[in-house]
Amino acid sequence: MDLLARAKQLEAEGRSIIHLEVGEPDFATAQPIVDAGIQALRQLKTHYTAATGLPELRQAIADHYQRKFALAIDPRRVVVTPGASGALQLALSVLTDPGESILLSDPGYPCNRNIAKILGLCSVDVPVSVDTQYQLNAGHIHKYWLANTRAAMVASPSNPTGTLIERNAMRELLAAVSKANGHLIVDEIYQGLVYDVEEYTALSLSEEVFVVNSFSKYFGMTGWRLGWMVVPERFVDAVDRVAQNIFLAASTLSQYAALAAFEPDAEAILQRRVEMFKQRRDYLLSVLPEMGFKISLQPQGAFYIYADCSDITQDSFAWTRQLLEKEGVAVTPGIDFGGHQAATHVRFAYTRSLDELKRAMCRIARFIQDKQ
């Protein structure tokens, strides 16, 4: 966040800054979704919805699972939330009490650690590396689960590494968590942004899993603040009650707009964007190693590359700051995602056009050259 603030400050001073630090697609929301939002506003859809969301949208999300994964989900189990952020808060609020603990991967999505803190939870940061695809696995559950641990959280594909949990590993993870009498929260926010491999949802493996998703990333609706969560049947009422208290309901306008996100014209636009993200990823994967970054695991999803920069610097925090000051390229240092091997990693977000990525790579190459 400091880096982003500094990047914005430099930009305001007239410097050309290339943003590879932000986890937000550069594409604006697809026009059919925007049109649906405008229409909803014209029709004065300005009142609260039910806390769990518009029934039509819950049904549309359930239908989406049917179409994409041939999976029948009872729409009653679908809860619409203010972004995945709202869903993550809701899940932890329902499943835990202050003083209990949860397991998280390090590196991992930083807000989870902070949400846990706000809720008075203790987060156990489990160091993960290439050998487990930078993901928690069943072995970690056996090793790190404490008497007061209630849940483990994973994201597949993950932020910052873009790696997935394979179906069998997910099965084992679910079994290990269930054996420990805990809950698994699977963040599938980057679903749809997956390259080269077949996608699945953790919902197809268990009815006990909490699955979080969002309209932010694949659907390109970050600013609309809309997500969802699919919860086990027996938690629906508790989730409804907590949602009523912590946010009343997600934005009504956004929910009407999101109905259009599942229609074929929006879907065609979104699929073309997936192709563009893949081209950007492939481009970065081809040039970063030439500059000395090590990428031992090809990321298969999201829009991030988590690169080992130990041959270039042993202090990624200072390095990213200098890179920003000297060359105007913003990338995220590993420290943002935890402490494990953080000083020797950086995250590149390929949320900018191929042309901009190319310009950024020229600047980074020059920066590395000048420092030698």
Ligand SMILES: Cc1ncc(COP(=O)(O)O)c(C=O)c1O
């Ligand atoms: C893994 C992960 N989960 C959740 C979020 C929150 O997303 P939102 O609240 O916009 O849906 C993000 C945002 O970057 C993320 O990377």
